[in-house]
Amino acid sequence: MENIINIAKNAKNAYLKMMNLSSNLKNQALIEIAKKLEEKKLEIFEANKKDLELAQGLLEKNEINQATFNRLKLDENKMRDMISGLYDLVELEDVVNKTVWEKELDEGLVLKKITTPIGVIGVIFEARPDCLVQISSLIIKSGNAVILKGGRECENTNRKIFEVINCALNEVQNFPKNVVNLIFSREDVKNLLDLDEYINLIIPRGSNALVKFIQENTKIPVLGHASGICHIFVDESADKNCACEIIKDAKTQYPSACNAVETLLIHQNFEFKNELIEYLKAQEIEIIENPQNFDKEYGDKILAVKIVENIDCAIEHINKFGSGHTDSILSNNQENIEKFMNYVDSSSVFANCSTRFSDGFRYGFGAEVGISTNKTHARGPVGLEGLTIYKYKLFGSNNTVAPYAKGEKKFTHKFL
Amino acid sequence: MENIINIAKNAKNAYLKMMNLSSNLKNQALIEIAKKLEEKKLEIFEANKKDLELAQGLLEKNEINQATFNRLKLDENKMRDMISGLYDLVELEDVVNKTVWEKELDEGLVLKKITTPIGVIGVIFEARPDCLVQISSLIIKSGNAVILKGGRECENTNRKIFEVINCALNEVQNFPKNVVNLIFSREDVKNLLDLDEYINLIIPRGSNALVKFIQENTKIPVLGHASGICHIFVDESADKNCACEIIKDAKTQYPSACNAVETLLIHQNFEFKNELIEYLKAQEIEIIENPQNFDKEYGDKILAVKIVENIDCAIEHINKFGSGHTDSILSNNQENIEKFMNYVDSSSVFANCSTRFSDGFRYGFGAEVGISTNKTHARGPVGLEGLTIYKYKLFGSNNTVAPYAKGEKKFTHKFL
Numbered sequence: 001m002e003n004i005i006n007i008a009k010n011a012k013n014a015y016l017k018m019m020n021l022s023s024n025l026k027n028q029a030l031i032e033i034a035k036k037l038e039e040k041k042l043e044i045f046e047a048n049k050k051d052l053e054l055a056q057g058l059l060e061k062n063e064i065n066q067a068t069f070n071r072l073k074l075d076e077n078k079m080r081d082m083i084s085g086l087y088d089l090v091e092l093e094d095v096v097n098k099t100v101w102e103k104e105l106d107e108g109l110v111l112k113k114i115t116t117p118i119g120v121i122g123v124i125f126e127a128r129p130d131c132l133v134q135i136s137s138l139i140i141k142s143g144n145a146v147i148l149k150g151g152r153e154c155e156n157t158n159r160k161i162f163e164v165i166n167c168a169l170n171e172v173q174n175f176p177k178n179v180v181n182l183i184f185s186r187e188d189v190k191n192l193l194d195l196d197e198y199i200n201l202i203i204p205r206g207s208n209a210l211v212k213f214i215q216e217n218t219k220i221p222v223l224g225h226a227s228g229i230c231h232i233f234v235d236e237s238a239d240k241n242c243a244c245e246i247i248k249d250a251k252t253q254y255p256s257a258c259n260a261v262e263t264l265l266i267h268q269n270f271e272f273k274n275e276l277i278e279y280l281k282a283q284e285i286e287i288i289e290n291p292q293n294f295d296k297e298y299g300d301k302i303l304a305v306k307i308v309e310n311i312d313c314a315i316e317h318i319n320k321f322g323s324g325h326t327d328s329i330l331s332n333n334q335e336n337i338e339k340f341m342n343y344v345d346s347s348s349v350f351a352n353c354s355t356r357f358s359d360g361f362r363y364g365f366g367a368e369v370g371i372s373t374n375k376t377h378a379r380g381p382v383g384l385e386g387l388t389i390y391k392y393k394l395f396g397s398n399n400t401v402a403p404y405a406k407g408e409k410k411f412t413h414k415f416l
Numbered sequence: 417m418e419n420i421i422n423i424a425k426n427a428k429n430a431y432l433k434m435m436n437l438s439s440n441l442k443n444q445a446l447i448e449i450a451k452k453l454e455e456k457k458l459e460i461f462e463a464n465k466k467d468l469e470l471a472q473g474l475l476e477k478n479e480i481n482q483a484t485f486n487r488l489k490l491d492e493n494k495m496r497d498m499i500s501g502l503y504d505l506v507e508l509e510d511v512v513n514k515t516v517w518e519k520e521l522d523e524g525l526v527l528k529k530i531t532t533p534i535g536v537i538g539v540i541f542e543a544r545p546d547c548l549v550q551i552s553s554l555i556i557k558s559g560n561a562v563i564l565k566g567g568r569e570c571e572n573t574n575r576k577i578f579e580v581i582n583c584a585l586n587e588v589q590n591f592p593k594n595v596v597n598l599i600f601s602r603e604d605v606k607n608l609l610d611l612d613e614y615i616n617l618i619i620p621r622g623s624n625a626l627v628k629f630i631q632e633n634t635k636i637p638v639l640g641h642a643s644g645i646c647h648i649f650v651d652e653s654a655d656k657n658c659a660c661e662i663i664k665d666a667k668t669q670y671p672s673a674c675n676a677v678e679t680l681l682i683h684q685n686f687e688f689k690n691e692l693i694e695y696l697k698a699q700e701i702e703i704i705e706n707p708q709n710f711d712k713e714y715g716d717k718i719l720a721v722k723i724v725e726n727i728d729c730a731i732e733h734i735n736k737f738g739s740g741h742t743d744s745i746l747s748n749n750q751e752n753i754e755k756f757m758n759y760v761d762s763s764s765v766f767a768n769c770s771t772r773f774s775d776g777f778r779y780g781f782g783a784e785v786g787i788s789t790n791k792t793h794a795r796g797p798v799g800l801e802g803l804t805i806y807k808y809k810l811f812g813s814n815n816t817v818a819p820y821a822k823g824e825k826k827f828t829h830k831f832l
Contacts, residue, residue, distance in 0.1 A: 401665055401669050
């Protein structure tokens, strides 16, 4: 416990410096990391090889599946993406210390709303070693500090990348120490969840079980989504071919993604219901009509199907069984499209396109912290902005409240 | 438990309708409440009299203090303020269903970020019956639904006002049922805190003990502040007279307010230290030099004082002992003012004015949900905007992700 408290305290001190670091210095840090990754990539591949050897054993014993194994693997392509992602982030505008608005409360009394970073972010991620670089760089760009815990399956790779990142940061003059921190044991994670005094936000990236465990075991705000029960509603007026193509894409293009469709709701008067189902079956999608559980995330080429009486029933079903992630209507009726998008209470509501577009890169955020189904702070794909909050700065000229309370003075409240 | 679950379910259904209610209908509801309050004010005063009689007994037995007793009392003045507050709110622009931005992801694929209400808000407040009207009206204007629990000391008044509000809402055609809900027992509050399936945000308004209890007993996001340890730092260059006036205002104008100053930090080289202290003592302020606890909120005419070596020590002290509420620097040194405002990590940072300005009405928000010391969602005085979030609407023309994943198509990401 003492160890993790020290890490958290140091991270908080790092944040207090990061909070006002110049864009220039933050970008220099990102460029330095990119350079060092390039320079040390053979060492990183070497470390990754160790993890893969161990993972191979787990794969053979069926303790992990092929998808997890693939995510563990760092190759030249992933390394290139990681590095180019860093340069992309350099190009993005700084998100903190921006004036949102400026308002004169009265003569000589000016209020400014200014964006700021949040503080110390705890990020718990599974497998994927590229996550470490991605999250660390977002944290740096947004002026926060981070405590990361990666999956055990890529501990060697994570240690190496962590070493490379901090080696890079050390070379940037005046860059604060302890901005990027890595912890390893499950015990440390459990302790981390208690440190609401130092940690301001937890972002879990991994299985539903991981997210649920974290949500249930901390008072710190958690940003993320436990499940992705996404729906497509095929309205009466939907075009048959478009429905076939979009549903195929939403289910098969990456079936284990959280934005893949899980439930298909079909209007009872949709003419081509049988052809649509036959087409999907031909794409090797297993169709389960009227399953007992409509709140199950298959994460595989399995699709629950329900016939609904009308659009209102579809909306009601989604608001009841959905996870507030992403839901799409296929329709040629403008009124129904509008109704669906207004009344489905999800973070992303789509018309006539695949649920798979629900993603920070596709939304043009440049980078993604994760997808949130929260109803506060940040919702949907979360980019750099989700790592910021704001503060109020009030510039006075020796003003007291008493004369306003007595009615001797009045506020002007003029936006500047 | 069953009762409270039903209330929560009904509130959620009400929210699903409120979410898209026209500004016109919401404003009609506010006007109707204002009218009914005027119409039924004698009945409300009558109910309030009952509470005051009971409170008189508690006051005599020292179970409540005079300040609480005064807050319980509803008179013509408070009634007039409540009613005019409703008309003020009608004049404010609607905060939901606004387009934040619109972006073309590619030809025929347009993403819109739209403001929305949050959902069902639980509000637990102590004493002050005017709170019921204020919160209900903010909830209506922002398109949410609410479950309120008021203090036991004003149960009769609350019941009556609740009846008047719902009587008014019933008269507005097409206004959803169950938008404003009231619960009474502590048991109900405990149960409410478990209903994270239905309740999206809890706002406690009351004592530090109440806020802490709630923060520690729910997984639902809590918006508020447990304590208000506000500081004033008197820099070396501060003007003596201004320091006297501002500190007097910040400590005595309303000593029990959360934005009243609790700790005075004085630069060791500030010439007029002794005169300042003498002046404050003459204002009947009790001065405690170097107390053991710098994290105590006195809420009275008591002021902790510490001499600090320099501005960095002042900033460090505030970031360590402060509650992130409101802190002010008195200085004529621009560089120090900037440093203080940048490095003090509080929701409101002031220069050369009283901490008492930290308030939604004074900030020009028209109305206030409360003051938040959170680092996520909403911070500082929270107005209507704090009761909103956003959703993404993606308007497609039969788009699938596959061609982008394969590199056959590229996103344009053009703001419209």
